[in-house]
Amino acid sequence: MTIELDPGATTLAAFRRVWGGAPAALAAAGWAAIDAAADAVARIVASGRTVYGVNTGFGLLAQTRIPADRLEELQRNLILSHSCGLGEALPREVVRLIMALKAIGLGRGHSGVRRIVVERLLAMLDADALPVIPSQGSVGASGDLAPLAHMSAALLGEGRILLRGEALPAGEALARLGFAPLVLGPKEGLALINGTQVSTAIALDALFTAERVFASALIGGALSVDALKGTDAAFDPRIHEARGQPGQIAVAAALKRLLDGSEIRHSHEDCPRVQDPYSFRCQPQVMGACLDLIRNAARTLEIEANAVTDNPVVFPDTDQALSGGNFHAQPVAFAADIVAMAMCETGSISERRTAVLVDPKMSGLPPFLVRDSGVNSGFMIAQVSAAALVSENKSLAFPASVDSIPTSANQEDHVSMATHAATKARRIAGNAAGVIGIELLTATQGIDFHAPLKTSPQLEQVRSDIRADVPHYAVDRYFADDLAWAKSAVLTGTFSHALIGDLF
Incomplete structure (x- = not known):
């Protein structure tokens, strides 16, 4: 039975099922909330306002304004630069939870990502295409940056993916599934890596x-x-x-x-x-x-x-x-x-x-x-x-x-x-x-x-x-x-x- 991920109201019983391998899908209300937040980010960008993570650098570089023609580059560089994990890969049941939790967090409608990002995340979960995520490298703030960057890099065709148990370069795994690597829009990279989903899943x-x-x-x-x-x-x-x-x-x-x-x-x-x-x-x-x-x-x-x-x-x-x-x-x-x-x-x-x-x-x-x-x-x-x-x-x-x-x-x-x-x-x-x-x-x-x-x-x-x-x-x-x-x-x-x- 497919587990419905209801953002804000998913129960521990449902998470146990996902942990155990049950398929998962986002509740309909989540998609509407995702669309509303994505539209809000588009309006912010169009207005020319300076907003952290949308058109600025990150961390100590937050005061650096990024021009509109480099916003896609900003988000991609964020993912690649933060993919700095070490140690053994997290087990598949933990990675499944990470992906489900990230979909729920984005589905609350306060992150500003487009629905294609969440669709791809859940499609990979459904296809048993699990990013290889090193277990070390997070201090639990500002979110689980390094491990979530490894999860996100897989969406871009970088890093490695465990496809039905076979470890492959991420680009090859996406190609087998018929997926093109994602190109991230404003704030999407930050939304993917900023969060407590890895520590919570573990x-x-x-x-x-x-x-x-x-x-x-x-x-x-x-x-x-x-x-x-x-x-x-x-x-x-x-x-x-x-x-x-x-x-x-x-x-x-x-x-x-x-x-x-x-x-x-x-x-x-x-x-x-x-x-x-x-x-x-x-x-x-x-x-x-x-x-x-x-x-x-x-x-x-x-x-x-x-x-x-x-x-x-x-x-x-x-x-x-x-x-x-x-x-x-x-x-x-x-x-x-x-x-x-x-x-x-x-x-x-x-x-x-x-x-x-x-x-x-x-x-x-x-x-x-x-x-x-x-x-x-x-x-x-x-x-x-x-x-x-x-x-x-x-x-x-x-x-x-x-x-x-x-x-x-x-x-x-x-x-x-x-x-x-x-x-x-x-x-x-x-x-x-x-x-x-x-x-x-x-x-x-x-x-x-x-x-x-x-x-x-x-x-x-x-x-x-x-x-x-x-x-x-x-x-x-x-x-x-x-x-x-x-x-x-x-x-x-x-x-x-x-x-x-x-x-x-």
């Missing part, structure tokens, strides 16, 4: 990954409770309603549902142990706080994904182009750092549960969850790998949003570092997926030792699905492929789709 990618990691962590945490023969009494809704934190209440309810009907739980109702370690018992408090953070970040990013982040902002009703600072991505930087911190803590508490389960003094299970331990090392180093990922995440979690560095001869003297923040959040979420994958395998192994008792019907299905691909760890074997499978299952939402719908 942050959305981190957010959508975080949702899957978070939901998988709740499943892993519930499995671990049963593997430990822990209690669900700490998830009693009365405890959490007494505190009132909404995320905590939601997480406690989710854990309670996941464990409902567990034979293992009912087998030790009269055991003398009344309290489990914090990493088991305090899941609603810790994970609930993470959930609240993720939800708050999601609200910020949904607004930003629909925002006008161009400069100057064109108001067609008065033919004004007002210079401001909507390109400054501080909201995105804060949101990305929040996602990063939530993912860091999600991985941290998961690793602690894994550590408890492999420790026979804590769990009552065989050492490192394997029979004949000593000859077999079992899950010993899997827990070390989880610890390594958690520690790496701690080193990455320092907020990028508190950093700034002056650029453009001090004209742009405070920047957001949003792209850096979002990139770190992506990496942290990916590392956390590995940690949660290890816990899922660890807890499943622990559950196996309680046979013939079974966990709850919901968790038994998860255990069965895992065992369909990863056999019980009876003796030492090459384990890396199993860990990679578990991480992939977390990242693809194999076990968490239903829970994601409940929580997000």
Whole structure:
């Protein structure tokens, strides 16, 4: 189904679909707004007024007036000179979001581009012709200039395009599609590169990954409770309603549902142990706080994904182009750092549960969850790998949003570092997926030792699905492929789709 991009009102659910590969089209109202803003820019040019970005230089060169016969050259030079990115190319799902977000921003009708620019952008998205965009080079103000310049250069036949998975010179890719390179009009180059779409798209990618990691962590945490023969009494809704934190209440309810009907739980109702370690018992408090953070970040990013982040902002009703600072991505930087911190803590508490389960003094299970331990090392180093990922995440979690560095001869003297923040959040979420994958395998192994008792019907299905691909760890074997499978299952939402719908 084609996703309608409604400028100013596109939902996170729609963005998730585009991120996942669904085709997209701009809503009809967007085209009318684009035409009105383009007409306004044409009137401004005809009037001879000096307007930043329309007939002036850029940044510190804003005081330089550009003659009318060089306006096309100005816009082309802007794109080429700003195509200065470095590093690995952004993944295709992020590039898809960048293109969709840029179409939405232009579709708000405050940028002044002609409809051919947006038509070409969406036609390339539909044809799976994705510009190759380096991941480094933006400080998150004045917009994501370098990466958006690489996106825009592809429209001009410069740079490279990934056409249905084949990397080609942009001119060759356009020719295969039957597209002529675009010639940009007044302000169009600036409108294309001035905006927060790259940092926002990377942050959305981190957010959508975080949702899957978070939901998988709740499943892993519930499995671990049963593997430990822990209690669900700490998830009693009365405890959490007494505190009132909404995320905590939601997480406690989710854990309670996941464990409902567990034979293992009912087998030790009269055991003398009344309290489990914090990493088991305090899941609603810790994970609930993470959930609240993720939800708050999601609200910020949904607004930003629909925002006008161009400069100057064109108001067609008065033919004004007002210079401001909507390109400054501080909201995105804060949101990305929040996602990063939530993912860091999600991985941290998961690793602690894994550590408890492999420790026979804590769990009552065989050492490192394997029979004949000593000859077999079992899950010993899997827990070390989880610890390594958690520690790496701690080193990455320092907020990028508190950093700034002056650029453009001090004209742009405070920047957001949003792209850096979002990139770190992506990496942290990916590392956390590995940690949660290890816990899922660890807890499943622990559950196996309680046979013939079974966990709850919901968790038994998860255990069965895992065992369909990863056999019980009876003796030492090459384990890396199993860990990679578990991480992939977390990242693809194999076990968490239903829970994601409940929580997000």
